[in-house]
Amino acid sequence: MKTYHLTTPISADDIKDIRIGDIVYLTGTMVTARDDAHRRVVKEGLKLPVDIKDKAILHAGPIIKYLPDNKYKMVAVGPTTSMRMEMFEEEFVHKTGVRLIIGKGSMGPGTARACKNDKALQLVYPAGNAVYAAKHVEKIVDAQWTDLGMPETLWVCKVKDFGPLVVTIDTNGDNFFDAKKAEFNKRKEEQIKKISEQVQFIQ
Amino acid sequence: MKYDYTEPTLSTKGAKLRDLLVKYLDIFSHRLPDDVSKKLVEFSKIEVDPLQKLVYDTMMENQRLAAEADVPSCQDTGTLQFFVKIGTNFPLIDELNEILVDATYRATQIAPLRTNAVQTFDEYNTNINIGDGIPGIFTQLMPHSSDIEIYPYMAGGGCTLPGVAKVLMPGEGYEGVTRFVMDRMTTYGVNACPPLLVGVGIATSVETAAMNSKLALLRRVDSYNSNKRAAKMEHLLEDGINAIGLGPQGFGGKKSVMGVNIINTARHPSVIGVGVSTGCWSHRRGLIKLDQDLNYELPMNKGVEL
Ligand code: SF4
Numbered sequence: 001m002k003t004y005h006l007t008t009p010i011s012a013d014d015i016k017d018i019r020i021g022d023i024v025y026l027t028g029t030m031v032t033a034r035d036d037a038h039r040r041v042v043k044e045g046l047k048l049p050v051d052i053k054d055k056a057i058l059h060a061g062p063i064i065k066y067l068p069d070n071k072y073k074m075v076a077v078g079p080t081t082s083m084r085m086e087m088f089e090e091e092f093v094h095k096t097g098v099r100l101i102i103g104k105g106s107m108g109p110g111t112a113r114a115c116k117n118d119k120a121l122q123l124v125y126p127a128g129n130a131v132y133a134a135k136h137v138e139k140i141v142d143a144q145w146t147d148l149g150m151p152e153t154l155w156v157c158k159v160k161d162f163g164p165l166v167v168t169i170d171t172n173g174d175n176f177f178d179a180k181k182a183e184f185n186k187r188k189e190e191q192i193k194k195i196s197e198q199v200q201f202i203q
Numbered sequence: 204m205k206y207d208y209t210e211p212t213l214s215t216k217g218a219k220l221r222d223l224l225v226k227y228l229d230i231f232s233h234r235l236p237d238d239v240s241k242k243l244v245e246f247s248k249i250e251v252d253p254l255q256k257l258v259y260d261t262m263m264e265n266q267r268l269a270a271e272a273d274v275p276s277c278q279d280t281g282t283l284q285f286f287v288k289i290g291t292n293f294p295l296i297d298e299l300n301e302i303l304v305d306a307t308y309r310a311t312q313i314a315p316l317r318t319n320a321v322q323t324f325d326e327y328n329t330n331i332n333i334g335d336g337i338p339g340i341f342t343q344l345m346p347h348s349s350d351i352e353i354y355p356y357m358a359g360g361g362c363t364l365p366g367v368a369k370v371l372m373p374g375e376g377y378e379g380v381t382r383f384v385m386d387r388m389t390t391y392g393v394n395a396c397p398p399l400l401v402g403v404g405i406a407t408s409v410e411t412a413a414m415n416s417k418l419a420l421l422r423r424v425d426s427y428n429s430n431k432r433a434a435k436m437e438h439l440l441e442d443g444i445n446a447i448g449l450g451p452q453g454f455g456g457k458k459s460v461m462g463v464n465i466i467n468t469a470r471h472p473s474v475i476g477v478g479v480s481t482g483c484w485s486h487r488r489g490l491i492k493l494d495q496d497l498n499y500e501l502p503m504n505k506g507v508e509l
Contacts, residue, residue, distance in 0.1 A: 001253050023257065063278050063317050075315065076269075076278040081361060081394050104361070105394035105453065126258045126452045127361065127396050128485040129265035130278040131233075149328055150318070164257050166454060177393075180455055184389045184447050191443035192385050199377035199436055202475075 005161070009054035010099045012119035018167055020176040024123055025163035026100065029156065030056040030137075034080060036152040037145065038088035041095060049144040050154055052098045058125075059085055059103035061151025064140070074137040074157065076130035079104035082122070090114040102165055106177035116173035123165035136162040206322065206329035208308065211301040219497055220295055221306045226509040227501070228283070228310035228355060231489050233269035233276040236503040238423040239400075239486045240266070242461045246398060250456045258451040262484065277485045280316040281357035283307045283338035286421055290348030294495050300340060303353075307338045319360075341414075349495040354421045357487040362399070365391035368413040368478035377436065380405065380477045381443075384463075387479050388444050393453035396483035398461050400424050401444065404478035405433075405467040412478035419464035420482045421490075423503075426464065433465045451484070461486070 001021055006014060008028025018024065031052050040046045062077035082103030085092075089107060092098070093114035101111065101120060104127045111122055125133060142156035168176040213221060235243070247259035269276035285303050289296060310316060311332040320334035321327065345352075365387050371379045384403055392399055404415025427434040440463040450456020461484070470476065482488070492500045501507050 021254070023254075061278070061317070063275065063280075063315060065315070075274050076276075076317075078278045080279075081364070083394070104396075124452065124454075126261055128277045128483060129261050131269040131272060131274060131276055132261055132265040135268060149330075164261060166254065166452075177453070180453065181389065181393070183455075184393070184449065187447045188385050188389050191446050192382055195381045195385075195436075195439045195443050196378040198439060199381060199432075201432055202373055202376040 008056065011054065012171070015099065015119065015121055016171060018121060018170060020167050020170050020174050022167045023163065024121070024165040024167060025161045026056055026165060027160050027162070028055065028158070030058050030102070030159045030162060031157065032060045032062060032077070032153070032155040033057040034059050034061060034152060035084055036148045037154055038085050038092050040145070042088040042091045048096055048154070050142065050156055052096050054097065054099050056100035056102055057098050062155060064150055064155065072140040072143060072155070074134045074140060077133050077137065078127050078130040079125050081105050082107050086110055093118050093120050106175070106181070107169065112169050112173040112175050115169045115171055119171050121167055121171065122169035124168050125163070125165055133162065136160055204322070204325055204327045206331060206334060208331055208333060210305055210308065213298060213302065213305070216497065217295050217298040217302055220493070221302045221309070223497065223499060223509050224302070224306035224353070224491070225309045225313060227489065227491055228306065229314045230504070230507060231355060231487055232280055232314045232316060232357065233266070233274060234504060234507065235266065235486065236489055237505050238425055238503065239461065242424050243484060246458045249458060250451060252456070254454055255450055255456045258454065262451070275314055275316060277359065278317060279359040279361065280314065280319065281359040281487070282319050283332070284356045284358055285338055285340050286354040286356065286418065287340065287342045288345050288352040289342055290345045290350045292347070292349040292495070293351045294349065303338060303340055304333055308333055350493065352490060352492045354488060354490050356421070359483060359485070362395045362481050362483035365395050365479065365481045366413070368404070368409040368416070368476065370409060370474050370476045373473065373475055375475070380475070381440070383477050384440060384479055385443065388447060388449065388459065392459070392481060393449055395481050396485065397449045397451060397453060398458050398484050400461050400482035400486050401440070401463045402480040402482070403440070403463060403465045404476070405465060406476045406478070407468070407470040407474055408476050409478070411468060412476035413480070414478070415466040415468060416478035416480040419466040420480055420486070421488055422464045424462035428465050428467070430467065433467050437463045437465050
């Protein structure tokens, strides 16, 4: 487990040695983008109104406080289940040039291909820690596609040492959770066998 | 589309109960119940590998920051559900539904809670965190009583997703129940923000099994079923799921669950219904007990005053 501090813009070279299981802290620009943003870019062919090339996205729907003069404050922010974006992510990464995909839980082979071919990382922020995360959002500098409502809006955040982010797919296309899941399933079968021998209450 | 809601005119006593609940929900959105906090502290001393320790340190710091800032500790403040045991002589029985809905409405603005109510088919967010059937209100009667016990629960999306119920054939037995629960842990449990509280319902049909599994989440994480065999199965499942090794956030580790709670009721001879519900590490459920004069107790949150 190595620890890296990355600052946007992030180049392919900056992340080439980072492997699954490593920890990243991010400084710079991170934009929230979840279901609708992905659908608009991939399915409807719209251009993302924010340049995220060499920057980071976060799969998240935050709680925002609306301040006067079109200003916003991040109250609580944390990732949502990234698997929902899997069907769009490969093309999304290719079209936007985004370098870090931050979310919650595992993603699949499409994202792994994108990480390998377009040199990106998938990372997981430990969910449920929304105030800790918000504390590392220095400010919200822009909001786009606000018609989508608070959770789906593209909130453009300036972050400082945002993390810990656990690398779950690296630029080799290796997937941290694939190996874990195989282990989990193996142990599960052993346990089912063990428990079943002791719960034969219906004779 | 717009969801119409007009705040009700409550009696003085009704408004007092609502205001107590608003305060409780506000605190409750960042203060985990005592049994859950205790368990997490215990686990933070067991999960000492660097990655796992980092996650637990973050969790502890997050809860501290949320309490300090008086804001929700997780951005997903769920959909509100109230499980209520109401005395048939409780004076506000007629107003109870309006009180619970309005408490949700007001707490949403004060906490602030995320607005999570999406009207089905019309598919729009009401933006006020209430909708048809949200908050969920489930009542049981307590005869010859003038007290009330309200268990509020914030059901987050991630930990609601693993929910499932099925009617098995008796031939599949408790072995079938075991597989049903365990399979859910490796498929959906991983993404539900472990360490989890797993509720298992054993009953006759899908709705009774599902309801039992949900009621099981209201029990303390360290409690056990009063039936010996059910308690044995709770222990076995707890050890078994821990042995799978989900760890915090599914990153791997020694502890996957804070507890497994089973609630069981009788079944038809030809079937055995099983339900599974999960609560995440940020298990925001509470209990407020009140008498007819609205004197209250918060048995799950020592030292909290409203
Ligand atoms: S599962 Fe729980 S901790 Fe995780 S994001 Fe949902 S509500 Fe928050």
